[in-house]
Amino acid sequence: MTRIIVVTSGKGGVGKTTTSAAISMGLAKAGHKTVVIDFDIGLRNLDIVMDCERRVVFDFVNVIQGDARLNQALIRDKRCDNLSILPASQTRDKEALTREGVAAVLEELSKDHEYIICDSPAGIEGGAMMAMYFADEAIVVTNPEVSSVRDSDRIIGLLQSKSRRAENNEPPIQEHLLISRYDPERVGRGDMLSIEDVEEILASPLIGVIPESEAVLRSSNQGVPVILDEDSHAGQAYADVVARLRGEDRPMRFTELERKNILRRMFGG
Amino acid sequence: MRPDAKAVAPVSLNLKGSMTAHALLQVPAEADLQSACQALTTLLAEDGPALQHTPCILAFPERDHLPDWLGDWVEQLRAADLVPFAVQCGTEEDQQLTHSLGLADMPVPEPSFRRPRPAHQARMAAQVPPMVVRQQVRSGQQIYAQGGDLVIMASVSAGAEVMADGHIHIHGDLRGRALAGVKGHQEARIYCRRLDGELVAIAGVYMMQEQFPEQRDQVEVSLENDQLAITGSTAR
Ligand SMILES: Nc1ncnc2c1ncn2[C@@H]1O[C@H](COP(=O)(O)OP(=O)(O)OP(=O)(O)O)[C@@H](O)[C@H]1O
Ligand SMILES: [Mg+2]
Numbered sequence: 466m467t468r469i470i471v472v473t474s475g476k477g478g479v480g481k482t483t484t485s486a487a488i489s490m491g492l493a494k495a496g497h498k499t500v501v502i503d504f505d506i507g508l509r510n511l512d513i514v515m516d517c518e519r520r521v522v523f524d525f526v527n528v529i530q531g532d533a534r535l536n537q538a539l540i541r542d543k544r545c546d547n548l549s550i551l552p553a554s555q556t557r558d559k560e561a562l563t564r565e566g567v568a569a570v571l572e573e574l575s576k577d578h579e580y581i582i583c584d585s586p587a588g589i590e591g592g593a594m595m596a597m598y599f600a601d602e603a604i605v606v607t608n609p610e611v612s613s614v615r616d617s618d619r620i621i622g623l624l625q626s627k628s629r630r631a632e633n634n635e636p637p638i639q640e641h642l643l644i645s646r647y648d649p650e651r652v653g654r655g656d657m658l659s660i661e662d663v664e665e666i667l668a669s670p671l672i673g674v675i676p677e678s679e680a681v682l683r684s685s686n687q688g689v690p691v692i693l694d695e696d697s698h699a700g701q702a703y704a705d706v707v708a709r710l711r712g713e714d715r716p717m718r719f720t721e722l723e724r725k726n727i728l729r730r731m732f733g734g
Numbered sequence: 735m736r737p738d739a740k741a742v743a744p745v746s747l748n749l750k751g752s753m754t755a756h757a758l759l760q761v762p763a764e765a766d767l768q769s770a771c772q773a774l775t776t777l778l779a780e781d782g783p784a785l786q787h788t789p790c791i792l793a794f795p796e797r798d799h800l801p802d803w804l805g806d807w808v809e810q811l812r813a814a815d816l817v818p819f820a821v822q823c824g825t826e827e828d829q830q831l832t833h834s835l836g837l838a839d840m841p842v843p844e845p846s847f848r849r850p851r852p853a854h855q856a857r858m859a860a861q862v863p864p865m866v867v868r869q870q871v872r873s874g875q876q877i878y879a880q881g882g883d884l885v886i887m888a889s890v891s892a893g894a895e896v897m898a899d900g901h902i903h904i905h906g907d908l909r910g911r912a913l914a915g916v917k918g919h920q921e922a923r924i925y926c927r928r929l930d931g932e933l934v935a936i937a938g939v940y941m942m943q944e945q946f947p948e949q950r951d952q953v954e955v956s957l958e959n960d961q962l963a964i965t966g967s968t969a970r
Contacts, residue, residue: 615873618891622872666909668870668889 467575470582470710471600471638473624475616477587479608480645483681484703485584486514486690488604491707493548494692497579500539502570503553504596505586506562512552515542516688526554529566535573544693549578562595571599589623599629602639604672608646609658614666617642621669641672643706648677649722660720673706675699676719757788758944759811759818763796767803771810778814786815791840793822800828808835864900871896871910878916892932898922908934908953915957924955929966936962 472485482505489501502525503511512518517540523533528551535551542548551570554561574581585596597603603624607617624638625631631638644663651657664671680697684690692707694700698719705715761770778785790811794800800823801807811818820838823829829839862882871877871886873893884898889906896902897913904912904926915922915937922936929950933942936957946964953966 615891615893618873619893621870622875622891622894625869625872626875666891 467578468580468602469571469575469600470580470602470604471585471597472582472604472606473585473593473597473620474587474606474613475589475593475620476608476613479606479613480675480681481587481606482511482514482584483685483691484604484606484643484645484675485511485582486685487692487700487703488707488710489548489580489582490542490545490690491692491704492580492582492710493542493545495707495711496547498547498577499580499582500549500551500574500578501582501584502551503584504562504592505584506553506558506592507556508586509553509555511584512540512550513688514685514690515550517542517550517552521552524552524554525570526556526558526561528570529562535570560591562592564595564598567595568599589619593620594623594627597624597628597638600624600638601630602641604641604643605667605669606643606645607663607667609644609648609652609660609663611658614658614663618667621667640669641710642667642669643673643675644671645675646677647674647720649720653722660717671717672709673702674717674720675702675706757785757790758793759790759816760793760795761801761807763794767801767806770807774810774814787817789817789819791820791822792818792837793842795842799825800831804831805835808837862900865898870906873910884914890926890931901925911935912955913940914955920957922957924953926953927951929953929955929964934962934964 472481472488474481485501489499493499501511503509505511506526512521520540523538525538527533528535528538539549539551542550571581583596583600586592605617605620607613621640624640628638630636642664644660647660648657652659660671660674676698678697678699680694680699681691684694691697691700692703702719705718708715765773792807800821804821808818818837820840821832822840822842823832824842832839864883864885865879867877867884867886868888870888871890871894873891876895877884877897879898879900881899883900883903884896885903886896887905890896890904890908890910890912892909894910895913896910897916899915899917899919901922902912902914902924907928908926908931910931911933912924912926912931913935914924918937920937924934924936929946931943933940934955935941936955939957939960939962941962941964947966949966949968951967953964955962955964
C-alpha cells in the first residue's frame with residue numbers, strides 16, 4: 466500500500482521543504498520507491514534543494530492540464546534511483562491544481578511508488594488544502610515558538626475535518642509532529658518553547674526533533690538534502706525520523722545542551 | 735565627528751516585548767469624577783499599601799468616549815501612588831487625549847462577546863443529551879452544543895471557541911474561549927481542569943484573561959449577582 470504523506474505547517478519558512486527533501490531521500494535510500502511532489506505552485510524551491518532545477522522541462526501543472534504525461538514530468542534523482550521529483554510550475558496560476566487532476570496524478574503514482582511525499586505551501590488556502598486533501602499521514606512541522614505552534618494547531622484541526630478521509634468518514638489522517646530548528650540553548654534561556662510545551666499544546670505524537678543547524682542552509686545551497694550530510698546533527702535527526710516512519714523505535718537526540726559545548730564556551734575554546 | 739562624541743562609549747538599547755503584571759482599573763459607566771474618587775479612597779483604605787506603585791491600565795467600559803475628567807483622574811491616581819501607564823480606548827480622539835497625558839493607548843477588549851441578554855430567562859432544555867467531543871478543539875474551530883451541555887474530553891486550544899446553551903465541561907485545559915448559557919440561561923456553568931483561556935462567558939456576561947484570578951486549576955465559573963465568579967485551586 467502506498468503511503469501518501471503531506472508535509473505541512475500553516476506558518477511559512479519553518480522547514481517543510483527541507484523536511485520533504487530529507488525524508489524522501491532517506492526513504493528512497495532505505496530502498497523504498499519514493500516520489501516527492503512540490504505543491505508550492507508559483508514559488509518552486511523543492512527542485513533547487515534537490516539540485517534538479519535545470520532538468521525541469523514539464524511540471525505538475527502541465528501534467529494536470531494534459532500538456533505532458535506524468536513520466537515526462539517526473540525527474541529521477543541522480544544520486545538515488547528510487548527517488549523521483551515532480552516539480553511545481555513557475556506559473557502564478559494557483560488555481561491550476563484541480564482536485565480531480567491531483568487525484569488522477571496520485572492514483573497513477575500510487576501504482577509504482579511506496580511513498581508519496583507532498584511538500585505543502587504555507588498558509589491554509591487552496592494550495593495547502595490541496596496538498597493535504599488526499600493524505601494518509603501528515604508530518605506537521607513546527608518551530609518552537611508560539612505563532613508557529615498556533616498555526617500547527619490550526620492545521621491539525623483542518624487535517625481532522627477538511628480531508629478526503631474526514632469527508633468520507635474513514636480513519637483520520639495520522640499526524641506526526643516534527644519540531645524543527647530546535648535550539649536547546651535558547652530553550653534554556655526561555656526564548657523558545659520546550660519540547661514538552663509544544664507537545665502539551667498540540668497533544669500530537671512526536672516523530673522527531675531537528676536541531677537548528679548551519680548544515681541545513683549549506684546543504685540546501687548546494688542542492689543536497691541535509692540527510693546526506695551524515696556528520697551533521699540535523700542530518701542524523703532526519704535519519705531517525707525516517708527510521709521512525711518505517712516503524713523503528715529510536716530515542717530522541719540533540720535535544721539537550723551538550724556538556725562539551727558548555728565547557729567550550731566557558732573556556733572560550 | 736563632533737569633538738565631544740568620543741567621550742561617550744556607544745551602547746545599544748535592547749527593546750523587548752514583555753508581559754509584566756499590571757492592574758486593570760475599571761471605572762463603571764455611571765461614575766463621575768467625584769464618585770470615582772470616593773471609590774478610590776475606599777479602595778486605598780482596604781488595599782492601600784499593596785497598591786502602591788502598581789502599574790495600571792485605566793478602563794472605562796461601556797462608555798462611548800473617555801470622560802473629560804480623565805486628566806484629573808490620572809492626577810488623583812498618581813497622588814495616591816498608583817502608576818497609570820495606559821488607557822483602554824477606541825476612537826482616534828480618545829487616543830489623542832490619552833497621548834496628550836503621556837499615556838499609551840490600548841485596545842478595548844472585543845465587545846462583540848457581550849451578547850444581548852434576552853429579557854426573560856430561558857429554560858434549560860434538559861431533554862437534549864450532552865454533546866461529547868473527544869478530540870482537542872483546535873485553533874480556528876468553533877463548537878456549539880445547541881439546547882444542552884457540552885462535554886470536551888480534551889483541551890480547547892488558543893484561538894478555538896466552544897459554546898453551549900447549557901453547561902460546558904472541559905476535561906483538559908481551556909486555552910481558548912468558552913461561552914456557556916448562550917441563550918441566556920444564567921444557571922449555566924463552565925468547568926475546566928485549568929483556566930488559561932482568552933475569555934469565559936455565561937449568559938452574555940464575560941470576563942477576559944487579564945481579570946482571571948490566580949487560582950486557575952480545577953475551575954468552576956458561575957454567574958452570581960450579574961458577575962462572573964471563578965473558583966479554583968492553585969494545586970496542580
Ligand atoms: N534545522 C534547521 N536549521 C537551520 N535552518 C533551517 C533548518 N530548517 C530549515 N532551515 C532554514 O529555514 C529556511 C526555510 O526552510 P524551508 O524552505 O524548508 O521552509 P518551508 O517551510 O518550506 O518554507 P515555505 O513556507 O516558504 O515553503 C531555509 O533558509 C532553511 O535553510
Ligand atoms: Mg517550502
